[in-house]
Amino acid sequence: MSAAPVLSVSGLRKDYRGQTALAGVDLELGAGELVGLLGPNGAGKSTLTKIACGLVRPSAGTVEVLGRAAGSPQARAALGYLAELFRFPGWSTAEELIALHQRLAGSGGGIAERTELLELVGLADAAGKRVEAMSKGMQQRLGIAQALVGAPRLLLLDEPTSALDPVGRRIVRELLEEVRARGVAVLLNSHLLSEVELVCDRVAIIVRGRVVRAGAPHELEGSRGVEVETDAGVRVFEGGREDAPRIVAELVAAGERVYRVQARRASLEDVYLEAVGGQTG
Amino acid sequence: MSPSPLRSAATVIAHSVREGVRRRVFLAVLVLTAAFLALYALGAHFVFRDAHSFAGGEGHILDPTAFAGATIFGLAMFAVLFLGSVLAVFLTLGAVRGDAETGLLQPLVVRPLGRTTMLLARFAGAAALSGAYVLVVYLLAWEITRASGDWSPDHLLGPGLALVLAVSVVAAISLLLSVFLPVTAQGIVVFMVFGAGLTAGLLAQIGHAIDSHSLHSIGKVASWALPFEGLYAAGLHALISETSGLTGVVLQLGPFGGSEAAGPGLIAWALVYALGVLALAAFAFSRRDL
Numbered sequence: 001m002s003a004a005p006v007l008s009v010s011g012l013r014k015d016y017r018g019q020t021a022l023a024g025v026d027l028e029l030g031a032g033e034l035v036g037l038l039g040p041n042g043a044g045k046s047t048l049t050k051i052a053c054g055l056v057r058p059s060a061g062t063v064e065v066l067g068r069a070a071g072s073p074q075a076r077a078a079l080g081y082l083a084e085l086f087r088f089p090g091w092s093t094a095e096e097l098i099a100l101h102q103r104l105a106g107s108g109g110g111i112a113e114r115t116e117l118l119e120l121v122g123l124a125d126a127a128g129k130r131v132e133a134m135s136k137g138m139q140q141r142l143g144i145a146q147a148l149v150g151a152p153r154l155l156l157l158d159e160p161t162s163a164l165d166p167v168g169r170r171i172v173r174e175l176l177e178e179v180r181a182r183g184v185a186v187l188l189n190s191h192l193l194s195e196v197e198l199v200c201d202r203v204a205i206i207v208r209g210r211v212v213r214a215g216a217p218h219e220l221e222g223s224r225g226v227e228v229e230t231d232a233g234v235r236v237f238e239g240g241r242e243d244a245p246r247i248v249a250e251l252v253a254a255g256e257r258v259y260r261v262q263a264r265r266a267s268l269e270d271v272y273l274e275a276v277g278g279q280t281g
Numbered sequence: 282m283s284p285s286p287l288r289s290a291a292t293v294i295a296h297s298v299r300e301g302v303r304r305r306v307f308l309a310v311l312v313l314t315a316a317f318l319a320l321y322a323l324g325a326h327f328v329f330r331d332a333h334s335f336a337g338g339e340g341h342i343l344d345p346t347a348f349a350g351a352t353i354f355g356l357a358m359f360a361v362l363f364l365g366s367v368l369a370v371f372l373t374l375g376a377v378r379g380d381a382e383t384g385l386l387q388p389l390v391v392r393p394l395g396r397t398t399m400l401l402a403r404f405a406g407a408a409a410l411s412g413a414y415v416l417v418v419y420l421l422a423w424e425i426t427r428a429s430g431d432w433s434p435d436h437l438l439g440p441g442l443a444l445v446l447a448v449s450v451v452a453a454i455s456l457l458l459s460v461f462l463p464v465t466a467q468g469i470v471v472f473m474v475f476g477a478g479l480t481a482g483l484l485a486q487i488g489h490a491i492d493s494h495s496l497h498s499i500g501k502v503a504s505w506a507l508p509f510e511g512l513y514a515a516g517l518h519a520l521i522s523e524t525s526g527l528t529g530v531v532l533q534l535g536p537f538g539g540s541e542a543a544g545p546g547l548i549a550w551a552l553v554y555a556l557g558v559l560a561l562a563a564f565a566f567s568r569r570d571l
Contacts, residue, residue, distance in 0.1 A: 016570075053391045055571040077283045077393040087384040091303035103292045104392035106284035146388060 004067065006031050006078075006154045006185035007052060012061035014047050014209075021047040023209035024061070029154070029185040034176060036196035037189045039206035040276050045189045046084055048206070049156045052187070053081045065154055077105070080147035082140075084158040084189070090132030094123055094142050097131065098149060105150035117145040120178070122171045136163040144172060148179065155179060155186045161195060173199055197268045205275045213275045220271045224264040230256040236264065289394035293402035297372065298410070310368060314418055317364070321357055322425045328353045329430035344528040350432030351521045357422040358520070362444055362513050365415035369452035370471050372407035376400070376456055377562075379464035381571045390571060397563045400456065404559055407452040412445040419444055435523040440516030446551050447509035447516075451475060453555040457562040460569065478503060478510035485514070508551040515547060 007029040014022040022044045029035050037045045050056040052063050054071025063070035066078050088097050098114045107113060118124050121141035131139060140163045147155060161169045169192075176186060176199050190196050196203060197217050205213040213220060223240035226247050237247045241263035248258050266274075284292075301307050332349035377400070380386035390396060419441040427433050434440065455471045462470060485500020487493070504511030521529060 050571070055387055055391065057568070057570060073283055073393045073395060076391055079391070081388070081391045083384060083387045085384045086388060088388070089300060089385065091300060100292065100296055101388070101392065103284065104289060104389065104394055106393065143388075 005029060005064075006033075006066060007187065008062075008064045008067075009048070009052070010062050012048065012051065012063060013059045014044070014051065014056065015059045020209050022051075022058075025206070025209070025211055027204060027211065027214075029187060031153070031185055032180055032183045033202065034180045034186040034188065034200050036200035036203045037187060037206060038191075038193065038196060038203060038272055043206045043276075044209040045206055046158050049081070049158050049187065049189060050083075052154075053079055053156055077150075078152060079154040079156060080149065080152035081156045082143040082147045082158060082160050084162070086143055088131045088139065088142065088146075090130065092131055093128050094118060094131070094134075094145075095127040097142065098145060101146050101149040107150035109150070113149070117148050120148070120175055121145045122168075137165060137168045140164055141168060141171065144175065151182075153184060155184055157186065158189045159191070160188070161190065161192060169195060193268050193272055203268070205272060207276050213271060217268055221266050221268055222271075224266045224270070227260075227262045227264050228258060229260040230258050232256065283393035286395065286398045289392075290398050290402035290405065293389075293394070293399055294406040294409075297403065297406040301372070301410070306371065310414070314364065314414075317360060318418070318421055318425065321353075321360075321422060322429065325353050325426055325429035329432075332430075344524075344526070346430055346432050347521075347524055347528050350426055350430050351434070351524065354422065354426045354432075354434060355517055355520060357426070358419070358440060358444065358513070358516060361415055361419050361422065362447060362509075364418065365411045365444065365448040366451045366475055366509075368414055369407050369411035369448045370455045370468065372410060373403060373452055373455040373459055374468060375464040376403050376459040377566055377569070378459060378462060379467065381569075382463065387571055396566050400563050400566055401559065404452060404456050407456070408449040411448045411452060415444045415448050416441050434520040436519040439519045443512040443516035443519070443548075446548065446555075447512040450507075450509045450512070450551055450555050450558075453558040453562070457558050457565075460562050460565045474507065475509070478507035479513075481507070482510045482514055504547070505550060508547065508554050511547050512551055 005028040009025055009027040012022050012025040025048060039045050047056060051058050052070050054076055065075035068074040095114055098117060102109060118127050121144050123141055126138060144160055161172050180186060200217060202216050203220060204211050225236040226239050226244050227234060227236050228247060230251060244261055244263055248261055251258055328349045332345040423437060454474060458467045458470055481500050481503025484496045488496025488500060504514060
């Protein structure tokens, strides 16, 4: 992570009329970092994103975007956002919508930026199409293009692929890799663990407003022991892949015949299910 | 670089206007207004034609032209206020809570323009469009009245501007309600407020006719509490403020009863009132979680 974080969240709390949505969250995102936010419905993921872009006021703690308080004009000028539940005016065409956001963001990108963004999300042929005539998936991709207007330094995406088919998801995945390569920090809220596993540098799992697990996917997906099949049946020994030769040697020395050895790893799904304890929103 | 608040406001206003055009709101308004003006022209023709017999036949006691012209043009003023208020309410309907609930507002609010700028731009757009509409329809109604009966009000522009200010006040009230209420409730409440103002004006009119101090006071308080009613009454008064004799007395007892001169106090109060309502709306919006 670079020295100056793009997004810095410290001791963040949010209470809604006695209900705690966030109970002290700390999180940092550096330039070009893609962080996935996982958790059951109602865990506080969307609240965290909304506070970061100034839609919701925190009860306590601080959130800064490039060193500016979240919600300030400078902070808002630096970010792009796509809400989980959003709507664009049905009468507007894709190009008109992007042009509107260019004016509001003060982007001087003009038609070149509009064309590039619509191409990026696979909507180059739908520039003149009205939003009301688009499928939900197309609208979601248009939403991502809208979030990228003005070359933001931070991209906050709340369930950006929930309405997309597999092709649409791949387009978005490639797009995320592209914006990461340009140095944009991305906070991605998603329920799609496989997607998060594929693209995210780090993952934070939130349960009841707290970050309960955080780290790179390969760090979280830790060893689950070594599975060995012998005359005595299938057994699981403690340890990781590096312990497998020793375990086999000890079993052979003990006179057992070894038929199969497999180092077991926890998937992100295992880690997630363990962290949330079966909770669902 | 972030755009200036003025440029952002202009963008929001242009977006609202484009929405009105695309959704054919303005087309519907134009068609209905044309229908209203056609009916008004028909009504004015018959009123002026038949007013002579009503006014006492030969050796008229009343000035039939002034009586007929003021009466029908006063009614036109009410219709213009109502139509302008409907437009102002429509243009501010669901501006905050309604749009936030459907997800329309969030993509705009996260842009650097700021909530206050956005709210003021919505108000400026609604007030400008409904104000311009009111002024144009008012002047067309005057032209129809003049052409039908060769009658003009004692003051022409003042009442029209009073109507413009009145619909701006309605737009500000509607915008404030949009911060707290969902769309349907906002529409219902703002028209109830509008109706309450007009009812209070009617009470003042009755109070004037029967010389009831209490009813007159109710009307007076309502005029200040809901200044669109006070401005409308002041506009009515200005139509016939220099009409004297029996015609003036009869008009004051009838449709123009309870109307009073605006005076600088009412206009200043209406401006302060609208600004206060907008400040309250901006404050409430700034504290609202979206």
